Amino acid sequence: MSFNIRGAVIANVSGNTEGELQATITDAIQNGQEKMLPGLGVLFEIIWNxxxxxxxxxxxxALKSGLQ
Known part of the structure; x- marks a missing residue:
């Protein structure tokens, strides 16, 4: 069984306001759960692209500075 993470993440946040997107990102980071990392990766991919x-x-x- 295959699960389309990209599609699920995009479906969950499509139509969100900037404030809602920020809250989603902040919550995922503060929550610290490993299961949130793929979703953050999808969001980063969208930002990068x-x-x-x-x-x-x-x-x-910023990434390099944060890793030092």
């Missing part, structure tokens, strides 16, 4: 090169470089810089 809809970002220009400068925004991507800023995200990479």
């Amino acid at each position: 809809n970002s220009n090169e400068q925004d991507r470089q800023e995200m990479l810089h």
Whole structure:
């Protein structure tokens, strides 16, 4: 049995306001449950795919800084 995580995450947040999206992300991070990580990954994929090169470089810089 296969489960389409991307489709499920997108269906769950489609039509949400920016505030609702922020609450979803914040809750997933604060909750700290491993099962939330795939959903955050899907959201990051959407952000990455809809970002220009400068925004991507800023995200990479923030990620690298956070890992140090």
